[in-house]
Amino acid sequence: MARNVEIKARLSDYEDTARRARELSRSEPVVITQEDIFFPCPSGRLKLRILGPEQGELIFYQRPDQEGPKTSHYSISPTSDPTGLRHVLATAYGEKAVVRKIRHLYLVGRTRIHLDRVEGLGDFLELEVVLAERDSIGDGEAETHQLMSSLGVTPEDLVPDAYVDLLERNHAPGTP
Secondary structure, three states, X not given: OEEXXXXXXXXXXXXXXXXXXXXXXXXXXXXXXXXEEEEOOOOOEEEEEEEEOOEEEEEEEEOOOOOOOEEEEEXXXXXXXXXXXXXXXXXXXXXXXXXXXXXXXXXXXXXXXXXXXXXXXXXXEEEEEEEXXXXXXXXXXXXXXXXXHHHOXXXXXXXXXXXXXXXXXXXXXXXX
């Protein structure tokens, strides 16, 4: 399985973070509209990411829910029929939740900087330091901390949970 070191942080100043990310990447972002459909999965998370009518990815991943840098192990399988695949998976397993977002993607070396506007949640930053087989997790964590500093992210901004978990918590009975 592929792996990366990642963090998620809530953004209080989206425009300032976007400016910093643009300066670090020395380029304009790639703007991606994403719809992630999550399916029940006993050991990790399984989602179908729909990028367009004929473009999607089935993604399985495992990572701990903790603040700060964490290692994620994942497998991705592209599909040219995301609607058909969604129907098959929903029929077999049911749908757990749907996360919709507009992502601005910046690349800095091997790191993917995501500035996400998530429907129903707000603005977030994700860093994903993609690790090669020979790369150590410690090196990925060090790179994550360096980029957090450059982007103005503090430990207080960090979020341990996936978007799907935040949405489910927001919509749970008895939740304000």
